[in-house]
Amino acid sequence: LLQSQLGGVECGAVVKANAYGLGLGPVARRLAAEGCRRFFIADINEGVLLRDTLAPHAADATIYAFDGVASGDEVSFDNHNLVPVLGDPDQIARWAAHGRANGGRRAAIKLDTGMGRAGLTPVEFDAFAASPADGLEVELIMSHLACADEPDNPLNRDQLARFRIARDRLPDARASLVNSAGIFLDPDFHFDLARPGAALYGINCVPDQPNRMAQVVRLQAKILRLRDVDSEMSVGYGATRRVPGGHRLATVAMGYADGYPRTLSNCGIGYVGDTEVPVVGRISMDLTTFDVTGAPADALNTGDSIELIGPHYDVDDLARETGTIGYEILAGLGARIARVYLGSMG
Numbered sequence: 001l002l003q004s005q006l007g008g009v010e011c012g013a014v015v016k017a018n019a020y021g022l023g024l025g026p027v028a029r030r031l032a033a034e035g036c037r038r039f040f041i042a043d044i045n046e047g048v049l050l051r052d053t054l055a056p057h058a059a060d061a062t063i064y065a066f067d068g069v070a071s072g073d074e075v076s077f078d079n080h081n082l083v084p085v086l087g088d089p090d091q092i093a094r095w096a097a098h099g100r101a102n103g104g105r106r107a108a109i110k111l112d113t114g115m116g117r118a119g120l121t122p123v124e125f126d127a128f129a130a131s132p133a134d135g136l137e138v139e140l141i142m143s144h145l146a147c148a149d150e151p152d153n154p155l156n157r158d159q160l161a162r163f164r165i166a167r168d169r170l171p172d173a174r175a176s177l178v179n180s181a182g183i184f185l186d187p188d189f190h191f192d193l194a195r196p197g198a199a200l201y202g203i204n205c206v207p208d209q210p211n212r213m214a215q216v217v218r219l220q221a222k223i224l225r226l227r228d229v230d231s232e233m234s235v236g237y238g239a240t241r242r243v244p245g246g247h248r249l250a251t252v253a254m255g256y257a258d259g260y261p262r263t264l265s266n267c268g269i270g271y272v273g274d275t276e277v278p279v280v281g282r283i284s285m286d287l288t289t290f291d292v293t294g295a296p297a298d299a300l301n302t303g304d305s306i307e308l309i310g311p312h313y314d315v316d317d318l319a320r321e322t323g324t325i326g327y328e329i330l331a332g333l334g335a336r337i338a339r340v341y342l343g344s345m346g
């Protein structure tokens with residue numbers, strides 16, 4: 001879908017933060033099998049893992065490190081064939097010196113066009129473009145949109161105008177401006193390479209519009225204990241919720257240590273089949289209790305699962321209830337949760 005939205009423009013993939021919590025190796029291998037050849041990660045550790053996982057499948061893939069290259073990491077960058085995204089004059093000087101001593105090095109340059117976060121200021125960029133450092137092969141110039149998820153925000157056009165000017169000053173480099181949401185803006189924004197992350201993982205990247213992406217993530221919590229309540233009792237830390245006799249409770253192996261947000265205490269929901277079941281009491285580190293009275297009694301046994309993210313209640317629904325965004329939910333899923341991949345992951 002993203003590739004068709006982009007027409008002939010190349011679609012890369014952002015797999016930072018363990019592929020948004022879903023598992024770097026399997027996700028990257030599958031994307032490579034689908035033809036992806038440009039990947040973005042944040043730091044060197046992610047870059048080393050990604051190069052190792054891709055080596056047998058897509059040795060030709062280019063891996064860009066958003067955080068650039070720290071002093072002392074130059075040899076690791078070389079050994080794993082990583083390309084730093086340089087957004088700071090000192091880093092540019094250092095990587096250029098490394099390049100001069102070693103016959104030249106590939107680089108991406110990041111320009112701040114209005115995000116106010118990372119990247120060269122327009123003044124710094126002008127200085128760089130006026131006399132590009134020897135030793136660098138600048139193959140990519142990139143910038144990042146602050147409000148791509150608000151198609152009518154005028155900052156988008158401002159950033160586009162600034163990016164165009166910069167791009168014209170380094171005409172031999174490819175140019176990349178858009179993240180997931182930017183792919184759904186006007187094709188003027190697309191340039192040569194897109195950098196989607198969230199959309200690949202099913203998050204709705206344009207929250208005011210219906211989600212166009214398939215739901216690719218399900219989160220299920222295994223029932224450790226089913227319990228029929230004889231007479232009214234309280235549940236969980238702080239005894240914040242009382243449950244009357246006749247109700248049925250299911251305690252699952254999922255808590256805030258797994259990234260299931262504690263703010264969902266007494267207000268989260270799960271699903272048993274098509275039946276919505278509420279969280280009762282506080283969420284603890286490893287356990288959460290649901291009132292499953294409404295679910296058909298024969299539908300549940302110890303070892304069955306309650307669905308916390310799925311077709312009835314997707315990652316954006318869960319995030320909204322928590323007061324955050326789907327990105328934070330996925331990236332926060334704990335190491336204890338077993339990732340199970342359906343279909344071939346390469």
Ligand SMILES: *Cc1c(COP(=O)(O)O)cnc(C)c1O
Pocket residue numbers: 014016066144178179180181195196197198199205
């Ligand atoms: C994380 C990131 C992306 C991906 O953004 P999504 O909104 O997840 O598509 C793209 N570019 C940069 C610079 C990023 O940091």
